[in-house]
Amino acid sequence: MSTGFTQHDPTRTIRAPRGTALTAKSWQTEAPLRMLMNNLDPEVAERPEDLVVYGGTGRAARSWEAFDAIVRTLADLEEDETLLVQSGKPVGVFRTNKWAPRVLIANSNLVGDWASWPQFRKLEAEGLTMYGQMTAGSWIYIGTQGILQGTFETFAAVANKRFGGSLAGTLTLTGGCGGMGGAQPLAVTLNGGAVLIVDVSEERLRRRLGKRYLDDVETDLDAALAKVLAAKAEKRPLSVGYVGNAAAVFPEILRRHRAGELAVDVVTDQTSAHDPLSYLPVEYTVEQWAAEAEADPAGFTKLAQASMARHVEAMVGFQDAGAEVFDYGNSIRDEARKGGYGRAFDFPGFVPAYIRPLFCEGMGPFRWVALSGDPEDIRVTDQALKELFPDNTHLHRWIDAAATHVEFEGLPARICWLGYGERHRAGLLFNELVRTGRVKAPIVIGRDHLDSGSVASPYRETEAMADGSDAIADWPLLNALTAASSGATWVSIHHGGGVGIGRSIHAGQVSVADGTDLAAAKLEVLLTNDPGMGIIRHADAGYGRAAEVARERGVRIPMAEH
Amino acid sequence: MSTGFTQHDPTRTIRAPRGTALTAKSWQTEAPLRMLMNNLDPEVAERPEDLVVYGGTGRAARSWEAFDAIVRTLADLEEDETLLVQSGKPVGVFRTNKWAPRVLIANSNLVGDWASWPQFRKLEAEGLTMYGQMTAGSWIYIGTQGILQGTFETFAAVANKRFGGSLAGTLTLTGGCGGMGGAQPLAVTLNGGAVLIVDVSEERLRRRLGKRYLDDVETDLDAALAKVLAAKAEKRPLSVGYVGNAAAVFPEILRRHRAGELAVDVVTDQTSAHDPLSYLPVEYTVEQWAAEAEADPAGFTKLAQASMARHVEAMVGFQDAGAEVFDYGNSIRDEARKGGYGRAFDFPGFVPAYIRPLFCEGMGPFRWVALSGDPEDIRVTDQALKELFPDNTHLHRWIDAAATHVEFEGLPARICWLGYGERHRAGLLFNELVRTGRVKAPIVIGRDHLDSGSVASPYRETEAMADGSDAIADWPLLNALTAASSGATWVSIHHGGGVGIGRSIHAGQVSVADGTDLAAAKLEVLLTNDPGMGIIRHADAGYGRAAEVARERGVRIPMAEH
């Protein structure tokens, strides 16, 4: 038995095969093979030489030996065989049947009492497990397109909730223009709005200029406000970056808002508040930052938390004054609470506020990849999808924006949010495009593990569920079993993901539109049932909209049938 | 939506339908329906009025409303539909396909950081979850036959390891003749051996007299020893109960063993050592027990642990003197350690010592149930199984013993241990018996969650794995996904089970031999792959025998194929 365990190999450069020539025995096995390789494409992966795709140490395979064995096995796998992958290592091949998945994956799972970072790190160092993140170890990561799309979707949900479906004529105030947060200005303008984004770092702001990620940068507050207020008045999309400290700027703008000098409609923040050493307190300049944080981490933390208290106090002030305010996943509420501010949790997190209503309709991050490698294939799917949903202006806006702003990384891919009753129609459409040769090769269809019925994560996706069922983990397990029973090509169950060991269980599924009748039959069932899990999970938790969707669209819930 | 939540209803008496008339649309749905009901049969369940089947609070359904909804839904379910059950409550029905399971079950699962008894109890009280134990919430409990069989199998494994396959001509010394432990004398004599069982309670010993569970009871040690030594010399099976305290009797017998007056071959213990108040210290009589334990629990615990230290010290003494010694799952080693004895862990637990070698061959507790309700059907399967494996004398011995000693509880059932390469042959045989009408109705085939590749449980089934992978929980999840992909009729993933919340994850699968060709195709695949999981799990952990079995019997392990 091969006992080698090489995790670092700078000599390896992986890129998925393109075109229509098969290296495996069918497209159902070629697809996972190319997607595994695509996850390690230097355009896609953060540290491909270490098999790390994204998110800290989220890997595609446990070792290079395991990677090679997976590739070897997939290349040879029959259409009624199934490969088992245990935390990135191929551990068995069984004969199953044509409807069964070709690959079954379980990553990073630990028994509860051992589900801690120290235990995990120890087992990982011993070569017994790996961190699978969400789409790293399940071979369906598609690069940074997901961040822009997720932020776009959040602001679209804000627009739907409060402003009749568009942010045109509204002003958004936010902070933090870094790796994640830098998607905010474009996400707002794509939704038609004006936005002022505050960052202490002029360099960070300037990096986002161009391609409309950010339209303008200002160092004078009056000038910056004049520009966004004019855009707001003319219902024109515009993003302006202002160089300043949010803990000082937010209270100043609140003062003007209260005085009736201007009106802010939406307030949020994506400074890196989750780590107090990465949040600049008002006492220091950007130049002093690194040295001060290093010299006295405890003292720096105290100052940062005090600044965050002022920052969040202003956000609560905006909410009191009628604005739409939400936490955008950076833990700033808890840091402000530690900084001594008592009302920090007065505004909600973004999932309960905006994403959960979407989950109640089975909406979630649907994504697909052109196995041909030809960007033209994605253009064909974009166009066909717009024709399939001619009245969905929101979808059209995103597809057009993505076509303009997104540069493909690795195999060409697209992401958009679709709900129950829509996803299987998209799947069948793509299968038809393959069957009729309008795209050059089969299309892979997957999704993030962050989806409506696929995750238990009490600090994020299932925070503050209506019935208190945040920590119940039966749902993602049922989701994975259902996907395996519904014709998915590969299925995965992961522990940890974005929030870490001990904090979440989630499931993934991927399918392949290869143009055959069998694929059509599978896609119809799978892409109905998978978002259906979101409907039943939220209906069970007491969300009226989910129960309504179940009744309207015919999702069967036994306890409601009497 | 029905919001009722009734857990206690003494007016309900459930008993599965017998005979060949269907209440559901096919045997594939009739089977889970009857087995759910059978789990609540007053002959089977401990507290049927509370839906509790066994093991503390292991339930078959979350509430009576949930039970009724499951029954209603199963009665109506089509052969390409799948019912989802979340901790005993039916939450959805999806269209899948004929190869997919008809029921998918997830019980008691919690996200790691919330996987504690207090959190579980809170969620249970709120009606959001239930305790599924192993076979309670997965509808394949068959009463106490399993205890006798498990104990029989353990002593058979001892015989195989040390005594050439039989205990004839050996003497076993053990303690504790209670609910579980009372199966020990019969299990030893069924394996041909002589056994002395020590219990402080004469009443407990006398209760086991008859039906050969225990052959004799003695209050004089010399007389008791004379009887078992004579049997040993004549290689005759015999069990004798001796009324005494193991903490005093074990050292006395060890003294005689060391002096060459007698020779003990096997030593174990099943006094209820896991709870020190249930273990009688040498200082007290049975009559004083309850009062003293209540008057001063802390003081009583100290005395009990001190007695256990003497008890375990004698066991280690027997091991030093060459006997086969093992812990039989009652935690006496840890209590003796607390009682101040330093070498308590010198002898092993029974899983690493005897059961794991069986797991390495895919052996585990295979069980089946006659849906007709006719005991004659089990007799037919017993006979046919003996003919299928004509040379397996061990199996014959057990089947014959079970036919004599086991009284059926609920639907007639049988259990025996079969390994990789055997189980699917038994499944196909049963399907043939159904097809040809030699049994009156279909046969349900399942197993315990304690099996070779179905559980992660660091204090029991995966204690002290060779590679340290005790807590890795990917395996049971892959096991469940594989079962769902291999034609099982129902599949379950549970948390907790016999060892409690936070301590295990395990999977179950059940199938139905209904005499059809489709059932035959499924049984062949499922009953090959399911024990195959045990082979690959143990081969991966470095057990040579499992790797050997994989090579000999053709189980594919990708990392070994190069």
Ligand SMILES: NC(=O)c1ccc[n+]([C@@H]2O[C@H](COP(=O)([O-])OP(=O)(O)OC[C@H]3O[C@@H](n4cnc5c(N)ncnc54)[C@H](O)[C@@H]3O)[C@@H](O)[C@H]2O)c1
């Ligand atoms: N919504 C989600 O689902 C989600 C997902 C992942 C991460 N996050 C969180 O979002 C936050 C931002 O992530 P990122 O990747 O953009 O981080 P980043 O470190 O790349 O960017 C943070 C930015 O904040 C700026 N900043 C720091 N202190 C400031 C202050 N006082 N005033 C104004 N600007 C200040 C920095 O200059 C930097 O540009 C993190 O806390 C992260 O954990 C949210």
Ligand SMILES: NC(=O)c1ccc[n+]([C@@H]2O[C@H](COP(=O)([O-])OP(=O)(O)OC[C@H]3O[C@@H](n4cnc5c(N)ncnc54)[C@H](O)[C@@H]3O)[C@@H](O)[C@H]2O)c1
């Ligand atoms: N092997 C396994 O997988 C497994 C499974 C479940 C339970 N167990 C453990 O096995 C043990 C026995 O279970 P049970 O259901 O038979 O318990 P029980 O309480 O029904 O019986 C225990 C017996 O021990 C006797 N006893 C107590 N102190 C004694 C002493 N000092 N000397 C002699 N006899 C003494 C009692 O009189 C009683 O008859 C428990 O600790 C249980 O946790 C093992």
